Amino acid sequence: MTAKVITIASGKGGVGKTTSVANIAVALATRGQKVTCIDGDIGLRNLDVVLGLENRIVYDLVDVIEGRCRLRQAMIRDKRLSDLYLIPAAQTRDKTAVSPSDMVRLCDELRPEVDWIIIDSPAGIERGFKNAIAAADRVLVMTNPEVSAVRDADRVIGLLEAEGKGPAALIINRLNPAMVRRGDMLSVEDVLDLLAIDLIGIVPEDENVVVASNKGMPLALDGKNKAGQAFQNIARRLMGEKVPFLDLETQNVFQRLLWRK
Amino acid sequence: MDETTSLIQIKGIRDGLLVTLAGAEWPDLVKAFIENMDSRSAFFQGGRVTLDVGLQELRVAELSALRDQLSERGVSLWAVLSESPLTERTAQNLGLATRLSKPARIEVRAEPEQLPEDMAKWVKGPLRSGGRIEFKGNVVVMGDVNSGAEIVAGGSIIVWGRLRGVVHAGAQGDENAVVCALELAPTQLRIAGEIAVSPKKQGKSQPEVARLQDGNLTAEPWHM
Numbered sequence: 001m002t003a004k005v006i007t008i009a010s011g012k013g014g015v016g017k018t019t020s021v022a023n024i025a026v027a028l029a030t031r032g033q034k035v036t037c038i039d040g041d042i043g044l045r046n047l048d049v050v051l052g053l054e055n056r057i058v059y060d061l062v063d064v065i066e067g068r069c070r071l072r073q074a075m076i077r078d079k080r081l082s083d084l085y086l087i088p089a090a091q092t093r094d095k096t097a098v099s100p101s102d103m104v105r106l107c108d109e110l111r112p113e114v115d116w117i118i119i120d121s122p123a124g125i126e127r128g129f130k131n132a133i134a135a136a137d138r139v140l141v142m143t144n145p146e147v148s149a150v151r152d153a154d155r156v157i158g159l160l161e162a163e164g165k166g167p168a169a170l171i172i173n174r175l176n177p178a179m180v181r182r183g184d185m186l187s188v189e190d191v192l193d194l195l196a197i198d199l200i201g202i203v204p205e206d207e208n209v210v211v212a213s214n215k216g217m218p219l220a221l222d223g224k225n226k227a228g229q230a231f232q233n234i235a236r237r238l239m240g241e242k243v244p245f246l247d248l249e250t251q252n253v254f255q256r257l258l259w260r261k
Numbered sequence: 262m263d264e265t266t267s268l269i270q271i272k273g274i275r276d277g278l279l280v281t282l283a284g285a286e287w288p289d290l291v292k293a294f295i296e297n298m299d300s301r302s303a304f305f306q307g308g309r310v311t312l313d314v315g316l317q318e319l320r321v322a323e324l325s326a327l328r329d330q331l332s333e334r335g336v337s338l339w340a341v342l343s344e345s346p347l348t349e350r351t352a353q354n355l356g357l358a359t360r361l362s363k364p365a366r367i368e369v370r371a372e373p374e375q376l377p378e379d380m381a382k383w384v385k386g387p388l389r390s391g392g393r394i395e396f397k398g399n400v401v402v403m404g405d406v407n408s409g410a411e412i413v414a415g416g417s418i419i420v421w422g423r424l425r426g427v428v429h430a431g432a433q434g435d436e437n438a439v440v441c442a443l444e445l446a447p448t449q450l451r452i453a454g455e456i457a458v459s460p461k462k463q464g465k466s467q468p469e470v471a472r473l474q475d476g477n478l479t480a481e482p483w484h485m
């Protein structure tokens with residue numbers, strides 16, 4: 001096996017990176033893929049909570065890098081999916097405890113063991129972000145349909161192009177179709193028009209995402225939920241399948257024409 | 262080339278001198294470097310040095326010893342580049358930088374002092390948030406200029422796309438400079454000393470040109 005390293009980044013905080021990493025990793029693992037997630041947010045770790053693995057952490061990323069444990073010892077195996085692992089971030093250190101070259105070495109060591117390495121980038125464009133993208137084969141940029149989040153995504157895409165990490169693919173999270181219809185929210189087209197990169201997923205706004213995160217039970221485990229399906233679709237697209245985007249509009253074509261000016 | 266210089270390479274960079282020490286044991290490298298420095302002390306005097314030590318694993322004692330030897334010679338060591346995490350940590354512990362600041366992505370250095378009037382900088386878009394173009398002549402962007410991006414031109418600015426960022430034409434005071442875009446919706450538009458923000462627009466947009474007329478910034482449909 002030679003893993004593909006995928007980093008999820010956004011620039012702006014709170015757009016749903018950690019939740020998405022958890023869900024995409026779960027979705028890949030339910031499809032028989034061997035997945036390791038790495039929490040890149042050293043000092044502000046969250047991915048363990050969203051995956052429901054917080055009480056099982058013994059060693060973390062910084063322990064591996066500083067040689068206090070072997071890589072294997074820091075990989076926490078998920079209770080539900082035996083092919084899903086987490087390497088948690090250290091909570092008592094900060095971003096400077098890791099360098100981009102550390103991340104490259106760690107991922108290279110991990111590559112033969114798994115199919116996918118999914119890295120959760122911290123918000124911002126500083127050291128933590130540089131660490132998170134250093135080893136990435138592909139970066140997924142995440143945004144919400146909000147002007148501020150889109151601008152930050154734009155900045156991140158620019159930085160990725162400058163680092164030779166392009167082309168990035170875009171995930172639009174928390175889309176509210178009703179608000180888009182009323183003209184109160186940027187539409188998928190508006191966002192794509194601005195960012196001019198390929199789309200890999202649209203995730204609808206859903207209260208259940210919050211509930212699931214709090215419980216440590218990622219939604220993608222449940223195939224019926226729309227947001228969960230959206231994450232499953234992203235996983236399938238990563239695996240090279242052609243999957244049409246979910247129809248989040250419940251209206252028919254005629255109605256759609258009426259709404260267009 | 263004698264043996265000493267083959268161990269060390271010295272290069273001038275934006276942040277001072279980049280000294281590469283590789284291909285030998287650390288004590289030999291240090292010795293060679295110090296000898297080199299003493300042989301050309303005037304060259305090094307007062308300089309800022311970045312060391313590239315490759316895979317060398319250095320501990321605090323080794324690095325601080327070199328730093329002290331450098332400072333005795335009036336040279337300040339401010340950054341250490343290394344592929345070894347141990348060395349990087351050592352450098353961080355000593356308060357040294359471990360990365361060079363890269364120049365901004367699309368930073369354009371205005372080169373010649375005397376630009377022909379028709380000289381233009383050609384930029385392939387989109388110019389994204391955080392991107393900045395500075396040029397003494399005219400600037401032509403093929404693609405969108407997103408909000409958060411900035412263009413400062415001595416001459417005119419033409420955007421073959423949507424202009425949503427901040428633009429400053431005639432930055433050196435040329436009041437005849439113009440700004441044209443297929444969709445003119447800049448966050449802020451400046452020509453020479455005048456500043457304007459885009460009015461809220463209704464309906465379909467069209468290509469427009471903004472210019473200074475009697476001290477006022479005006480935009481009108483772009484007829485060529």
